[in-house]
Amino acid sequence: MDKNTEKMIRQTAERLRGEILKKKVPSMDFPLRSLDNVLYDKKRGYFEIGEKVKERTLSVNTVKTFAQTVRLMALSHEIVRKDDMATKREAYYVSKNWGEARFLEQPESDAIMDDIEAHFRVNRERLGFIPEEKGGEVAGKLVVIDKDPDSGKPLRIDCTKFGSGAYSIPIACEELEFETKASFILAIETAGMFQRLVKHNYYTTANCVLVSMGGVPTRACRRFIRRLADSKKVPVYAFVDGDPYGMTNIYRTLKVGSGNNAHLNRFFCVPQASYLGVTPQDIIDYKLQDATHPLQEVDVKRARDALKNDPFIKTHKPWREAIEQMLQMGVRVEQQAFAKHGLNHVIEKYLPAKLKHPEKFLP
């Protein structure tokens, strides 16, 4: 399936064998995966992995992880060769056959899988490992062109034809093609808000594509939005809760990718996205003061941490101001808060008003 992956793994294995035969201590390097090894460049628009590398040289302390890394690489090699796939969970269970070298908990195997991805600078799907996470849902003015698994013929999926349901984003979306005349894509945090907009045919009214992210968007979801937005030149607006989590986790990840997998963000981010709301200023503009909740300790911590450490937030002055405003107000607001003015206030008033001035959206 993926000759390139096979070749990369074989090359690394050959190098290790060569070092061992030369009586050297074998070693592998992995880019350091943490926020302090993440670079953000406005022009590029996504998190990039920095220069920092951790060297895993075989030693008493590393022998276990080293052995597990080699074995997991071997597993990946075999999966790719046989054109098969394994979920992260399955890969974890395969290790149970490795005796002493087995993983005790799945986070252990996930971490090593991340190491291998980073080492080869590829996403895990290309290593034959797939995540179990759901990709998100889509409804609206969009036709997805997929392939029929049996005949291989193009399959046209009209995203307006799911009634009160929605199209489910597949885990691998590289092969998909799109047809759309939508004027924007609205990425929504909660399934509840997505349902309301679908129910009231908002995508027809506003001529848009609705995507439900269900919290922090998965890689597949980000990739889907990115490919759609890139190929059809459609703007992307995020509509999430007005709290630190919505801003610095959900939106930040959608736009520039995650800190933990910075080596993959080039593909798994949506740099053209902007933040529609809910903003702290909206609380004032739309008189939501009595529909807010006080910031919890964890919210405050998250906000302060973002101001201090998040390269994305630090780069953008409007974001720093928004977060500081929120901290100063000491409250958070949810998407559903507009129901205070009536259930469909969000459709009838809020979104149309906001959409008149996309240039005012937070970057």
Next chain:
Amino acid sequence: MKKKTTIAKARQTGPAKTPEAGKPAAKANGKTPAPVKPPEAATEADRMAAKQREISVSEFFLKNRHLLGFDNPKKALLTTIKEAVDNSLDACEEAKILPEILIEVKQLQEDRFSVVVEDNGPGVVRDQIPKIFGKLLYGSKFHAMKQSRGQQGIGISAAGMYGQLTTGTSTRITSRISPKKPAHYFEIQIDTNRNVPTILKDEEVEWARAHGTRVEIELEAKYQKGRHSVEDYVRQTVIANPHVTLTYLGPDGAKEEYPAAARQLPVAPREIKPHPHGVELGILMKMLKSSTSHKIKAFLSRDFSRVSGRVAAEILRTAGIAETARPKAIAHAEADKLYRAINATKLMKPPTDCLSPIGEDALLRGIKQNVEADFYTAVTRPPAVYRGNPFQIEVALAYGGKLPAEELADLMRFANRVPLLYQQSACAITRSVIQANWKNYAVDQSRGALPSGPLMIAVHMASVWVPFTSESKEAIASYPEIVYEVKLALQECGRRLDAFIRRGRREAEARRKKDYIRSYLPHIGMGLREILHFNDKEEKKILDLLTNVLEKSRK
């Protein structure tokens, strides 16, 4: 057995003596009935004098048995054995015989035991036997300063008397001085009023030994294992006296044999004259009185060590006493001046070559034979001096092996090769062990406690005069010089122990790492093989190379 003490009946026992006129009135205070008739003082004094009589040493002992280590039945058993063994060892060493000692404890009734101690010593001449075993004797050691087990000279006779008082039986002695002479068997009691022996039996008997002494005493006692037990005492005695061959037969039929760990007698200690700085005023006065010198200057340089003619003259000048004064004629006031002058004068330290330490080698052999451990070490410090008395400290230490790991360290204390079993906490040795910071030596220690772990510590103090805290000779007084020396010896042992423990830990860690490495390395070979499809031979080669590289790197 041979008593090394001189007879000095009742000298220290106190109130006895013939009453002197004039004094009794004062003494009688509180004793006389309330309404005292003042008239003729002489009559009253006479009447009181009539009431006063000599108190025998034996009577005194009877009332003060705790002073001599007979305060309870358990301790009485131990003290009896200890007195007999001390005498046997001293006698053998003086006669240059490698001691072979048999100790037997038999249970006769629930609280009645018989103690037998038999040796291969020089034996006791027939005429001496009743006096040695049937008369309480006092030792006087002021003038003859020499390292020995007994310092006070209360001998086996005290034990015999205790037996007699608690069971009514006699002390039974068999002794022979030469294969050419017959063995004598005696049964002796003490006339406790007059402190003289009563001979109940005196006969010649057949005895297999060429020379030696056997003493048997029946006494009220309690036998108990564990701390302060006879077994404990026996084991410790063997450790501090590696030249002894000892057999112990317990009341429960147990037989323990301890072959000699050293085939040589210890170097005989030398007798020295007292150092002036170690002498107290009272003793000084006594020495003045009993001196045979005619002139005080001669007295000073002849009866003390480290006093030359020049130094004696200097002392006398400071004291303002004429060099030609007669020692016997020095009055109390002058003696006091002399005493001060002595202490104000700088003197050479006393000679220290008079001591006979156990020695590091013998000590090591002793503990190796009696303690199963992984590590042994011993240190003999150079001699030092406290208050004019030369002394020398030795420490032996055993660690690991079968020593209990969860308990406090087992501390053994010895003074002149005699185990000290009681009053551990009052002893300078214990104090020093607690003060040494064991955590520095990889050993656990709680604040103010002995170290804990599989550790045995033996500390020996050899001295011409061991400063015990009380008559019962159970704890050594904490002179700073003594504590300091003990600590130095402990620290030296501690450093060696530390090196051993750390080496052990390093080795264990290395073994652990090796096992760890070996359980994961094969997976690297397997993984590479799965990717690269090589054969068994290559997989093995890779594994061997990896093992080599990794075990060599030791990272």
